[in-house]
Amino acid sequence: MLHKLKEIIYRRYRISFSGSGDDIQLFKLIGSSRPGVYLDIGCWDPIRHSNSYFFYLRGWRGICVDPNPSMQDKFNKFRPNDKFINKGVGSSSRETLDYYKLDDLKSDMNTFDKDFLTEQNLTNRIESVLKIEMTTLEEILDTNLKKNARLDFFDIDVEGFDLDVLKGNNWNKYRPKIVLVESHDSIIEDTTSQVKIFLESVDYKLVAKSMNHENSGNLFFVDLRI
Secondary structure, eight states, rough: HHHHHHHHHHHHHHOOOOSHHHHHHHHHHHHHHSSSSEEEEEEOSSSSTTTHHHHHHHTTTTEEOOOOOTHHHHHHHHHHHEEEOOOOOOSSSSSEEEEEEEOOGGGGGBBSHHHHHHTTTTTTGEEEEEEEEEOHHHHHHHHHHHHTEEEEEEOOOTTTOHHHHHHSTTTTOOOOOOOEEEEEEEEEEETOOOOHHHHHHHEEEEEEESBBBTBBBEEEEESOOO
């Protein structure tokens, strides 16, 4: 009952659930109050620090993917109208990869990329390593996206594994208006990153970066073919 009351309040007022107002900025860039579809990769919690919950409350529906099996029950409870997929996402589906689970205080930094954990001085926070089945963006959308659905945005938060995720999409077939990608690099490094170079090659333009703390934030890419 309390959760339903909160949902009513959240829908009435433009409350952000992102780390730094990214959902509000996404809403402005989409430029429509008519609900569409999102794909949230590395979604983590259904509400906390979510870039897609703002949209869920307003009738958008999406596909939320996370390798952490403990998130399945949370999404079933708080976002039953979304599709939750408990897999990893990469450039190929023909493999399983090691997934590094950190302690609860750092669980939003879980990743397939151990080098990323080393760079962030987080290897001492690893609690377990799981073998996780992989899939690709294209396979997810082939299976779950309804015909003629308006694909508004990808939200990709995979702690250093972003480029692998992006390479697994068919960019001629599936083109969201906006691609949001987490970055822990400086703005200068972002302008020459492999993620930016790749997305430019499929006709997306970097238009902004939100800032959470230090260098961390989200890069906003907009489709140039629209």
